[in-house]
Amino acid sequence: MDAAEDVLEDLPPSAKLVYKVLEYDGPKTQKGIVEESMLSARTVRYALERLENRDVVDEDIYFADARQSLYSLTTIPDDAETEAETAT
Helix, strand or coil, X not given: CCHHHHHHCCCCHHHHHHHHHHHHHCCEEHHHHHHHXXXXXXXXXXXXXXXXXXXXXXXXXXXXXXXXXEEEECCCCCHHHHHHHHHC
């Protein structure tokens, strides 16, 4: 089981779906996630909040429309990458 699966294990299905949408499609606005996942806006907000609390999703400014945020996955380092970084 990898690090992402460990973090997602006890989250609701909606949060897992939002994670997968971001994983496959890359950074998206909340509106883009709603359209892609076919979940309600409220459900997507809740899922993003849960994912942000786990530090799996980053919220950035969406420069095309400052009223919206752009959500993307944070990088979860593998054990091998972490060991390589500490060795240098």
